[in-house]
Amino acid sequence: MEISYPSEESVIHANKYFVGLEGQAHSIMSSALDCLEIAAYRFEDEPDFRTKVIKKAAFMLERLCCGHPFLDGNKRTAFITVASFLQKNLNLSEPFAVFDYEHAAGFMCEVAQGRKSNREVADWLNAQLKIEEDSQQSSGKDE
Numbered sequence: 001m002e003i004s005y006p007s008e009e010s011v012i013h014a015n016k017y018f019v020g021l022e023g024q025a026h027s028i029m030s031s032a033l034d035c036l037e038i039a040a041y042r043f044e045d046e047p048d049f050r051t052k053v054i055k056k057a058a059f060m061l062e063r064l065c066c067g068h069p070f071l072d073g074n075k076r077t078a079f080i081t082v083a084s085f086l087q088k089n090l091n092l093s094e095p096f097a098v099f100d101y102e103h104a105a106g107f108m109c110e111v112a113q114g115r116k117s118n119r120e121v122a123d124w125l126n127a128q129l130k131i132e133e134d135s136q137q138s139s140g141k142d143e
Helices: 008-021 034-039 049-066 074-090 101-112 118-138
Strands: none
Touching: 008 074, 034 049, 049 074, 049 101, 049 118, 074 101, 074 118, 101 118
């Protein structure tokens, strides 16, 4: 299967939306958006498709949070970018529809502060997806 990656334009659009909600100006600070292109070449030796996608998502999340490509809204932009990436590539109906928002916000802050490794981010994403899949199965929504 071929993996679909977010474009720089879609990430910039998401950031403009989030900072616009708070009346702030959108501003690109650095070339940290290069992580989108780099992700295409990372973890290619991973034989399991789902694991490969999750590792790539973790890489993008970490880089978008820590690389601070924008003046504001980096964590929110990273989260929605990765949720969209996972939804598209793993055929999920609603990624992260069932989870604790306060826990997620705290986790994203730890990622942005560099206190989570790529492995920890991948494990967290996988756990959130597992919660979502279990919820879909128990409600009969599994496709």
